[in-house]
Structure formats: C-alpha cells, structure tokens
Amino acid sequence: MSAAAPRPRRPGGLSLRLGAALVALLVGAAALSLVWTPFPPGAIDIPHKLLAPSTTHWLGTDSFGRDVASQILAGARVSILVGFIAVGIGLVFGVALGLVAAAAKGVVEEAIMKLCDFTFAFPALLSAILLTATYGPGVVNAIVAIGIYSVPIFARLTRATANSALAREYVLAARAAGRGPIAIAFDHVLPNIAPALIVQATIQFAIAILAEAALSYLGLGAQPPLASWGRMLSDAQSWMYVAPRLAVYPGLAVALSVLGLNLLGDGLRDALDPKLRARS
Amino acid sequence: MTVPLLEVVDLVKDYRLARPSWFAPHAIRRAVDGVSLTIHPGRSFGVVGESGSGKSTLARAVMALEQPTAGTVRLDGHSLFDLSSRELRAARAEMQMIFQDPYGSLDPRQRVGRIVAEPLINLAHVTRTQRAARVLESLRAVGLVAADADKYPHEFSGGQRQRIAIARALVTRPKLVVADEPVSALDVSIQAQVLNLMSDLQREAGVTFFLISHDLAVVGHLCDDVAVMFHGRFVETGPAAALFKAPKHPYTRELIDAAPKLEEAPIVAVDAPPRDEAPGGCAYAARCRFAQARCREAAPALRPLGDGRSAACHFPL
Amino acid sequence: MLLAVADLAIDLPTPDGPRRVVHDVSFTLDGGDNLGVVGESGSGKTMTALALMGLLPEGAAVSGVLRFEDRDLVKLDEAEMQKLRGDRIGMVFQEPMTALNPLHRIGRQVAEPLILHRGMSRAAAWTEAVRLLARVRLRDPERVARAYPFALSGGERQRAMIAMALSCSPKLLIADEPTTALDVTVQARILDLLATLGAQSDMATLLVSHDLAVVARHCRRVLVMYGGTVMESGPAEAVLRDARHPYTRALLEARPRAGAPRGERLRAIAGAAAPAGAEPRGCPFAGRCPLTMDACHATPLPTIELAGDRRVRCLRVGPDGRLA
Numbered sequence: 001m002s003a004a005a006p007r008p009r010r011p012g013g014l015s016l017r018l019g020a021a022l023v024a025l026l027v028g029a030a031a032l033s034l035v036w037t038p039f040p041p042g043a044i045d046i047p048h049k050l051l052a053p054s055t056t057h058w059l060g061t062d063s064f065g066r067d068v069a070s071q072i073l074a075g076a077r078v079s080i081l082v083g084f085i086a087v088g089i090g091l092v093f094g095v096a097l098g099l100v101a102a103a104a105k106g107v108v109e110e111a112i113m114k115l116c117d118f119t120f121a122f123p124a125l126l127s128a129i130l131l132t133a134t135y136g137p138g139v140v141n142a143i144v145a146i147g148i149y150s151v152p153i154f155a156r157l158t159r160a161t162a163n164s165a166l167a168r169e170y171v172l173a174a175r176a177a178g179r180g181p182i183a184i185a186f187d188h189v190l191p192n193i194a195p196a197l198i199v200q201a202t203i204q205f206a207i208a209i210l211a212e213a214a215l216s217y218l219g220l221g222a223q224p225p226l227a228s229w230g231r232m233l234s235d236a237q238s239w240m241y242v243a244p245r246l247a248v249y250p251g252l253a254v255a256l257s258v259l260g261l262n263l264l265g266d267g268l269r270d271a272l273d274p275k276l277r278a279r280s
Numbered sequence: 281m282t283v284p285l286l287e288v289v290d291l292v293k294d295y296r297l298a299r300p301s302w303f304a305p306h307a308i309r310r311a312v313d314g315v316s317l318t319i320h321p322g323r324s325f326g327v328v329g330e331s332g333s334g335k336s337t338l339a340r341a342v343m344a345l346e347q348p349t350a351g352t353v354r355l356d357g358h359s360l361f362d363l364s365s366r367e368l369r370a371a372r373a374e375m376q377m378i379f380q381d382p383y384g385s386l387d388p389r390q391r392v393g394r395i396v397a398e399p400l401i402n403l404a405h406v407t408r409t410q411r412a413a414r415v416l417e418s419l420r421a422v423g424l425v426a427a428d429a430d431k432y433p434h435e436f437s438g439g440q441r442q443r444i445a446i447a448r449a450l451v452t453r454p455k456l457v458v459a460d461e462p463v464s465a466l467d468v469s470i471q472a473q474v475l476n477l478m479s480d481l482q483r484e485a486g487v488t489f490f491l492i493s494h495d496l497a498v499v500g501h502l503c504d505d506v507a508v509m510f511h512g513r514f515v516e517t518g519p520a521a522a523l524f525k526a527p528k529h530p531y532t533r534e535l536i537d538a539a540p541k542l543e544e545a546p547i548v549a550v551d552a553p554p555r556d557e558a559p560g561g562c563a564y565a566a567r568c569r570f571a572q573a574r575c576r577e578a579a580p581a582l583r584p585l586g587d588g589r590s591a592a593c594h595f596p597l
Numbered sequence: 598m599l600l601a602v603a604d605l606a607i608d609l610p611t612p613d614g615p616r617r618v619v620h621d622v623s624f625t626l627d628g629g630d631n632l633g634v635v636g637e638s639g640s641g642k643t644m645t646a647l648a649l650m651g652l653l654p655e656g657a658a659v660s661g662v663l664r665f666e667d668r669d670l671v672k673l674d675e676a677e678m679q680k681l682r683g684d685r686i687g688m689v690f691q692e693p694m695t696a697l698n699p700l701h702r703i704g705r706q707v708a709e710p711l712i713l714h715r716g717m718s719r720a721a722a723w724t725e726a727v728r729l730l731a732r733v734r735l736r737d738p739e740r741v742a743r744a745y746p747f748a749l750s751g752g753e754r755q756r757a758m759i760a761m762a763l764s765c766s767p768k769l770l771i772a773d774e775p776t777t778a779l780d781v782t783v784q785a786r787i788l789d790l791l792a793t794l795g796a797q798s799d800m801a802t803l804l805v806s807h808d809l810a811v812v813a814r815h816c817r818r819v820l821v822m823y824g825g826t827v828m829e830s831g832p833a834e835a836v837l838r839d840a841r842h843p844y845t846r847a848l849l850e851a852r853p854r855a856g857a858p859r860g861e862r863l864r865a866i867a868g869a870a871a872p873a874g875a876e877p878r879g880c881p882f883a884g885r886c887p888l889t890m891d892a893c894h895a896t897p898l899p900t901i902e903l904a905g906d907r908r909v910r911c912l913r914v915g916p917d918g919r920l921a
Binding site (some may be wrong): 331440467475494500534539542 | 638781782810814849853854861866867
C-alpha cells in the first residue's frame with residue numbers, strides 16, 4: 001500500500017499524438033503532391049540518373065533520372081487512395097453484412113459467418129495476386145482485391161459488437177417504444193459500435209497500404225507512370241549494391257505510414273473506450 | 281362493467297435450450313407456465329417473485345416484446361398478438377415500460393431529450409413541435425428541468441436516470457406502465473423519492489402500474505392487487521394488504537418471513553437440504569415446511585378462497 | 598483488540614487531482630465481535646473495507662492507522678499483505694460469479710488458500726475443502742467440489758466463497774455486500790450461516806451493506822457512513838431503535854413498509870448524495886439534512902461520546918445526547 005500521493009493516468013496520449021502526427025504527415029504529403037512536387041514524378045532524365053541527394057534533388061534520383069522525393073510524395077497519393085477506397089468497400093459491405101447477421105440470427109447469421117470463414121481460408125495476398133493477374137494489373141483491381149478481403153473482417157467485428165449492443169436494455173426500450181429493426185440499427189446500434197469500427201478501420205488502412213505496396217512490388221498494382229512506393233522498391237532491387245538508398249526511402253515511407261496508422265488505432269482505442277465507460 | 285385494461289389468459293412461454301446430444305431433442309425450459317391475470321384501470325397490480333420465477337419473462341410477454349408459446353394478452357380488449365405490426369406499433373402508445381437498470385436502459389450516445397422523445401417517433405399524429413412540448417411536459421412531471429433535455433445520461437445519477445426512464449415511459453400518456461424492478465438498483469433514500477413519484481403519478485395522472493419486484497415492501501407500497509410467482513406460476517393472488525397480513529400460501533409466508541425487517545428478526549427457514557423434486561407434484565413441495573404426500577403427487581391449481589384471494593395449495597394456511 | 602482503525606483517510610486519483618473519498622474514520626473491533634458498516638453508494642464503506650485488505654485501486658493513497666493484530670497494515674508491502682489475505686483475513690465479495698475463477702473447479706479454489714498458507718498437499722487440501730463445503734451447509738459437497746462455478750446457483754456460489762474465505766480459520770472476515778445479489782430467501786440463510794460460523798470459531802466479522810435491516814439483525818455493532826465519514830456508531834439495537842443522527846433517522850424513515858397503507862408518502866431525503874469530498878471542512882450531509890444550520894457547512898464535525906459505547910457526529914446533538 002502506498003502512503004505517497006496518488007498519480008492519475010492519461011488515456012493513450014502518446015500513441016494517439018504520435019500516430020496522428022505521422023498520419024497527418026502522410027495525408028499532407030499526398031495533398032501537397034496534388035499541387036506541387038519538386039520535379040514531375042514521372043519525368044525521365046537519363047543523364048542525371050542515380051544521383052546522390054543534393055540541394056536540387058533532395059533525395060537523389062533513381063535509375064531513370066526521376067526525382068526520388070517527388071515520387072515519394074506522389075506515391076503517398078496512391079497509398080491513401082487505395083487505403084481509403086479499400087477500407088470504404090470493407091466498411092460498407094462488411095458492416096451491412098454484420099448487421100444483417102446480428103439482427104437476423106439463426107440460419108442467416110450462420111450462412112454469413114461461414115462465408116466470411118470461407119474468405120479467410122484463402123491467403124489474402126495470394127488471392128489478391130490471383131485476382132489482379134486474372135483481370136489485369138492496375139490500381140483499380142488492386143483496390144477491389146484488397147477491399148474484398150476487408151469485408152469479412154468488418155463483418156465479423158460488426159456482428160460481435162452489434163450482438164452485444166442488441167443485448168442492451170436500451171435496445172429493448174426502443175422496441176418497447178415501437179421502433180423497427182432498421183431504425184434501431186441506425187439509431188442505437190451503429191453509434192455505439194462506431195468506436196470499435198473506427199479503430200479497426202485505421203488498422204485496415206495500414207494493412208491496405210502494405211498490401212498495395214506488395215502488389216506494386218510484384219508489378220500487379222499501380223502501373224508506371226503512376227508512382228507507387230511498392231514499384232519503387234521493386235526498381236531499387238536491381239541497384240541494391242550501387243545505390244541502396246533507393247530502397248531505403250520508399251521502405252521508410254511505407255514503414256512510417258503503417259506505424260503511424262497502427263499507433264493512431266491504438267491511441268483511439270484507449271481514448272474512445274474509457275469515455276464510454278465513464279458513466280457518472 | 282368496464283373493459284379491463286389488461287387481460288392475460290393462460291400465458292405460456294417456453295425457451296429452447298441446447299440439445300444434450302446431436303440426436304436428442306432440444307430441452308425445453310418453461311419460464312411461464314399458464315399465468316392469467318386481470319388489471320382494471322386505476323388498480324395497480326404487482327407480481328412478486330425471486331430469480332427464476334419467470335416474472336421478467338411475463339413482463340416482456342405482456343409488452344409484446346416476446347412471442348408467447350400459448351395464451352392471449354388483451355390490452356383494452358384488443359388481443360395484442362393478433363394485431364398487424366402496424367396496429368401493434370400504434371397500440372404501444374397505450375403501454376410503456378420502465379426497466380431495472382438505470383444505466384443500461386438509456387442509450388449513452390443520445391441526449392436525454394431525444395431519449396424521452398423516442399416513443400413519440402412512432403406516433404404519426406404527433407408533430408415535431410408537439411413532440412418537443414410533450415418531452416418538456418414529461419420531464420417536468422418527473423421533477424427534471426428543461427435544461428436537462430440537452431444533457432447526456434452519464435451526467436446524471438442513478439436516481440435521476442430512472443426518472444428519465446419514467447419520463448420516457450410517460451411521454452405517450454399511456455394507460456398502463458409496466459415497471460420491471462424499477463427501484464432495485466437504487467439507494468434507499470433515492471428509492472423513496474422514485475416511489476413517491478410513482479405514487480404521485482398514480483394519483484394525479486391516473487397511471488396504472490404493472491409492477492414486477494422481488495421486494496415485498498415496494499410492491500405493497502404501490503399496488504392494490506398482488507400475485508406471488510414461483511417457478512412460472514402464480515401461487516397466490518389477492519388484494520395487497522390482506523395478502524401481506526395473512527398469506528395463504530407457504531411460499532408467500534417464507535418470503536415475508538425472510539425479508540429483512542427492522543421491527544423483528546427475520547425468521548429463517550431451517551436450512552435443511554431440499555428434498556428431490558417430484559415431477560408432476562407441487563413445484564414448492566421440495567422446500568415446503570408443510571409438504572405432505574399429496575403435494576408430491578398432484579400439482580395444486582390456483583383456486584379462489586373467497587374475498588378475492590386465491591392460492592395454489594392443497595393445504596392453504 | 599483485534600483491529601483498531603484510527604483517522605483513516607483514503608485519496609483516489611482523478612484527472613483533476615486526488616479526491617478524498619474517506620476521511621476521519623475510526624473504529625475498533627474485538628476478536629469474535631460483529632460489526633456492520635452501513636451506507637449508500639458513495640459513502641466510502643467499500644473503500645474502507647478494501648483498505649483493510651490492501652486492495653485499493655492503483656494510485657490510491659491511505660493515511661492513518663490500520664492496526665491489525667499489532668501490525669500497521671498501512672506500512673506493509675504487497676508481499677506481506679498477501680501473506681495475511683486468505684490466512685488471517687478472509688474476504689467475501691458481492692458477486693460470487695466474478696469473484697470465482699470460471700475455469701477452475703470449486704474444490705480447487707477452496708483448497709487454494711490451504712495449499713498456499715498451510716503448505717498442505719493437493720490431496721489433503723481437497724479433502725479439507727470438501728469438509729469446508731459441508732460446513733457451509735452445501736448439499737452433496739463432493740459434487741459441488743467437482744463442479745465449475747457456472748453449474749451452481751447464486752446461493753451455492755456464495756456459500757463456496759464463504760468456504761474459501763474460512764479455509765484457514767481467519768481471525769477477521771470481511772464481507773462486502775455478500776447477499777445483495779441474492780434472492781431474499783437465500784439471503785436470510787446465508788446471513789444466518791455467517792453468524793453461526795462466526796460464533797463457532799470466535800472469528801470477528803465486518804459486514805458492509807447498504808441495507809440497514811440486514812445489518813440491524815446480524816451485527817452487534819453498527820457504523821453508519823455518509824460522504825466518506827462515520828456519522829453514528831454504537832450497538833446496532835440501540836442505534837436503530839433510537840437513532841441520534843439526522844441521517845440515520847432519515848434512512849430509517851425512507852424505507853417502505855410492507856404493511857403500510859398503499860400510496861403513503863415516504864419521507865424521502867431530498868436531493869442526491871454529493872460526491873465525497875464536496876464539503877471539505879463541514880459535514881457531508883449539510884444541505885441535504887433537514888436540520889442544516891449555517892455552521893454545518895464550515896465547522897469540522899465533532900465526535901460526541903454517548904452512554905452505551907455510542908458516538909454521534911453532528912453539531913445539532915446537545916449535551917444531553919439528543920438532537921436539538
């Protein structure tokens with residue numbers, strides 16, 4: 001037992017702040033690249049290839065003379081696009097399926113969950129590769145492939161949290177007041193499961209970025225001249241002994257983005273939960 | 281003869297349990313086993329029972345929140361389970377419910393004004409402006425102020441939250457309010473406040489309560505007629521005062537004796553191990569001080585004993 | 598003197614700084630005696646019990662003296678407290694379902710303190726556990742010992758918890774709302790059981806409850822707490838028959854009585870309990886009390902000793918020991 005002064009705790013402070021800062025950096029880079037980059041990201045300039053970082057080319061140039069810094073900025077755009085839309089697909093379809101499963105119960109719930117299990121059974125990345133290889137490489141197909149794999153994750157989470165929300169007395173009270181199942185889902189269930197979904201969304205975002213990088217690395221994602229961190233990694237492979245820095249920059253970009261999103265997710269989980277639990 | 285406000289006839293509710301093995305049939309648990317009651321306007325009715333008695337299931341069935349396995353529930357003469365879902369939603373304006381947990385029965389993410397207004401959303405004939413006025417009227421009736429409508433539930437204490445729940449139940453001006461353990465989760469001093477409020481509503485707003493509680497004193501305070509429930513059945517019914525003064529069923533006697541009282545020591549039934557239950561006999565026989573052979577052979581029916589009293593016992597006290 | 602508590606104060610950490618939830622609490626407990634601590638939520642009664650067991654939430658600060666068997670509990674570290682818990686001090690909590698490990702059989706849980714504190718072998722401890730389960734009047738103790746918590750009823754689980762608490766024959770049993778979650782018929786039996794066991798083994802009992810009537814009938818002495826401090830104390834019979842503190846009086850009058858005429862207005866206490874620490878210098882009940890004076894808000898509470906080992910803390914109590 002301590003006879004010293006009591007110390008209060010702060011919910012998730014550091015993770016939240018650091019994560020938010022890194023994510024802001026990511027979004028900022030993407031936004032910036034829409035209006036300005038030091039050089040056009042796709043501009044090939046062979047005479048100036050494989051330059052070391054300098055005041056003109058802040059991070060140097062790659063094997064085609066393209067400015068690395070500009071490509072990093074433009075690559076952020078693709079990462080965000082993919083993350084956003086893939087997570088969006090996952091949320092819209094996943095939450096809908098999860099809500100239907102939780103509300104309908106019985107055979108319908110079993111069927112939806114088995115469908116999710118079925119999707120989980122396939123290794124996500126391999127299936128994404130299969131999809132893009134079949135329907136052609138490109139950023140759109142990459143988004144679809146990654147999105148499909150986010151759906152069962154959100155469906156499972158929604159079903160679990162919706163089940164516990166539906167068991168609460170305020171849902172029973174809403175039924176007693178005459179509200180129908182759809183009204184209850186929108187008015188009572190969604191707002192209460194939103195924190196868990198938000199946290200999962202940030203994590204899925206990070207996964208989407210990694211997946212996109214992997215697909216681009218294999219040549220199945222964003223195609224040139226669209227800048228992508230994955231493609232930069234792939235190109236850098238051939239020049240590992242000459243200019244290893246060409247792999248470090250995009251690798252660091254991916255790592256920091258994923259780290260930032262994960263920290264943000266952790267921080268949000270801590271920040272959102274106690275508030276709900278802090279009843280008088 | 282006025283139409284009774286609520287009539288329940290031979291209500292039965294079974295729950296399906298997990299199968300003991302793949303080929304065996306599902307086990308059935310009979311939560312409510314043939315319950316009938318009548319509530320007249322202005323005469324509040326209380327059901328006393330312990331956990332497992334089926335009283336909460338009964339409350340939910342009366343509110344049409346659960347589909348009964350058998351039996352009818354008539355509100356103002358209309359059989360609830362024969363109505364279409366639209367008609368049922370309209371009927372809900374006449375009956376509302378208060379729940380036990382003041383922390384769980386209010387959506388933590390909605391403001392109080394919105395929570396109290398919820399039953400009105402269902403009613404087509406109340407416009408938006410009228411809704412706001414009714415919410416204020418309801419809040420004032422329970423001793424809260426207009427400013428409270430903009431706050432969130434977590435800003436209130438347990439007793440205040442229960443008032444909000446009562447305000448919500450009153451907003452459609454229902455004839456019947458079903459209250460499932462409305463004060464059990466509250467401190468004694470707050471309990472008294474809420475009970476006074478409920479008494480006032482009975483007197484001034486003409487609200488009739490269907491009260492479920494394990495606490496005899498609470499039921500006695502608010503209800504004119506009482507039924508004692510055990511293992512899904514009513515074992516005794518009658519006017520509250522008479523029932524508590526001179527119970528006819530041994531279980532009622534046990535409940536009264538066991539309740540902690542200041543005036544006298546609780547009479548603890550001898551802590552004898554319960555005998556094995558005999559299927560087909562009286563469900564209470566295993567615990568009953570006065571049980572005899574006949575009790576284990578045949579389950580007694582609820583029989584009138586005169587003066588509005590009934591008991592399900594072969595040897596009423 | 599088994600237990601002597603003097604000037605106990607407990608501070609809990611909050612985002613706005615430390616908050617004093619218990620202050621100025623003093624009482625004694627002799628071996629074999631029976632003390633009830635009564636209060637509503639926020640009265641500090643649970644915190645007091647937790648302080649005795651050294652189970653306050655992290656970051657809490659305790660000051661004052663908690664003398665148990667000639668050792669000051671405040672000064673002991675966690676390792677030494679662990680040696681006391683389950684051995685010299687037994688505890689029974691309100692919710693047996695959460696206090697029992699759902700993954701272990703009952704017998705194993707009851708045997709645990711015996712293995713830990715008495716160094717018994719698994720087999721010997723199991724046999725002793727079955728004997729203890731019989732002692733708490735459980736039907737078929739062998740079956741109960743082999744069962745998991747979910748298979749038992751609330752009353753059976755609470756009896757198992759009591760068996761666990763008593764396994765090493767502690768000198769002090771602390772029961773925090775042991776019957777609140779149980780049906781009234783089961784409650785009566787469990788409280789009766791506790792009283793009997795206490796008498797049989799010369800064990801002191803500290804019963805914490807919100808229910809005055811429970812404490813009245815099962816405790817020899819009572820402490821009435823409000824707003825983190827003791828308002829009145831003394832022999833249960835005397836305090837409840839002839840309460841001297843306005844809060845005790847109000848609490849007694851607020852209960853509905855089963856035989857009373859329907860709709861009779863209860864004498865409710867207006868307002869709601871202020872969070873502990875709201876009135877740092879005066880009486881916590883000031884403002885809500887029907888007998889409040891101006892002085893009540895600012896003057897520290899006196900402790901007035903009355904005949905018959907009674908104490909009242911109220912400015913309104915005159916030299917004759919009655920409310921003026």
